[in-house]
Amino acid sequence: MIRFLAVTLLASAPVFGQVDFSGNWAPLYHEDLPDRIPGPELGDYLGLPLNDAARLRADSYDADRISVVAEYQCRPHSADYSMRGLANMRVDPIRDPVTQRLVAFHTRITFQEMERTIWLDGRPRPSEYAPHTWQGFSTGTWNDNMLDIYTTHLKESYLKRNGVPRSDKATFTEHWVRHGNYLTVATVVTDPAFLTEPLVRTQTWVLDPGQVISRDICETVAEVPKAADYVPNHLPGTNPFLHEVADWYGLPYEATRGGAETLYPEYRKKMGKVERSRDRCERYCSCGAEGQVCLSPTAAPPGRQP
């Protein structure tokens, strides 16, 4: 009997280091709230290690594209951006029906019904000629209590919703760590086309067993008549919105242009003083985090006439 119990216990115990990430998770927005809830300001590239190509691509982005070009309407976020936590997430374990070993985690995020599988069974990557997808191909390995995930085969997407691009050559690693009912996810994006060094971002989720992951069905509709060869874009040097973020927050315009040096604390010395410091918050102040609605400000930024 003792022998039977010992065998049973050994067989059912998780492999050392495995943590159960399954369950319903809700994102917390104490980090980077303005970027994640109301959305990033146009022209705000601060803290992003962009190269010149990425900067020009973002400058030429016209947000009309996502309504005028029907094919953009139902696009989900890509896997790297979806972990910024813009909707709730359910994580399900996938187990081998015979051995009950954990084969993968499957995630489903409400927005656009994003579904992703993180394979833990050591399967090989698809061919370099295989299709790329929004969620890519992810494999995970255990690093003590941390799950390290590596994702390839991504479609072209964005690093921010203000047109900052991320190419289909990019890959990213994630590190999932569970602290009780909190899940910390660190993403490290490498993109030889648009980044001069890896972009590191972290997000926190909280276990929320009662939440419902509902359907989110999208169909494209051609809402605006347009010529077939029209894709909204700003010609180089003509985007009128690029100074808005500097004007709103009183920042030097050069700082908002981003680049690797704007990632690091030392840049504050080089950046100099904020041009117009405010005595109170005037834009997206704590919205979302405490239940407030994120209304767009009605006034024009200080540097622009309405």
Add this chain to the structure above:
Amino acid sequence: MTRIIVCASVLVFCASVAKSQPQNLDNVQIRVEPVQHNIYMLVGAGGNTTVQVGAEGVLMVDTQFAPLAPKLMAEIRKLSPGPIRYIINTHMHPDHVGGNAAIAKLAESDPALPLKIIAHENVLNRLTATAPGQERFPEAGLPLDEYGTPSKNLHFNGEAVIIYHEPNAHTDGDSLVLFRGSDVISTGDIFTPGGYPFIDIEHGGSVQGEIAALNHILQLAVPAKTQEGGTYVVPGHGRICDDADVVEFRDMVVIVRDRVRDMIHKGMTVDQVKAAKPSRDYDTEYVTSNSFVTADRFVEAVYKSLSQSPGPGKSSR
């Protein structure tokens, strides 16, 4: 004058032959990538070959270079023992038609089930327009089942196969091939993810035709949930794609076209436009050290295309 133009055209064709064919194909391995249903993409050293297999035999879209034909056939025979019934050429460049004759010979077709080689008539015109002293394109590889209409239909292996002429796009003889049942489109070099399109002005290509052809692909393709999958797209070169990938590529061509057109309106010369690098934010994605189409070459083609009327071979769709 006409003769001079024809000779110049053939010289350019010869140059592109020399440029396109790698010196040594001995070590090239053919990779077989399943696409969807009974459609496969075969990757070697030339353009991609699309293969449809079924009870009635084999249909190929493009044949890469002649020396690769035995390897291509060996891989096709792993997919189907059936007769090679159709070769469809998407255009006239040697990395897409070079293996026609060799495949025809290896196919040893039954007279009752002859091999037909199909392409738009402009492809046949280009391949038969040899200059004095130039080696003729092998007759066994000529697309003598040419078509001159906006589209041509087949029904093969249980599905409709629709061939669309795309006027003045990559060349003046481009065809898209839609496998309607399998839900796959083979595009030839109209669509080359990871590389700028080769707008072959000398052979009737134009940027407006290129954009129109890309938009036609988007009309034909129906993505599945979350704008991915559904219709799959086999490009002329590069990986298997879908609607969303074509959208990114189309947007790139349109945006670079817009910038070059703006510079032309400002009176800039082609050298000034190239120096301004209007594609510089796309170069890191679309140019590598092995790229056949450099940024300058793409920009120059767009400039020339916008500066002149469409070339010969225009047809209606």
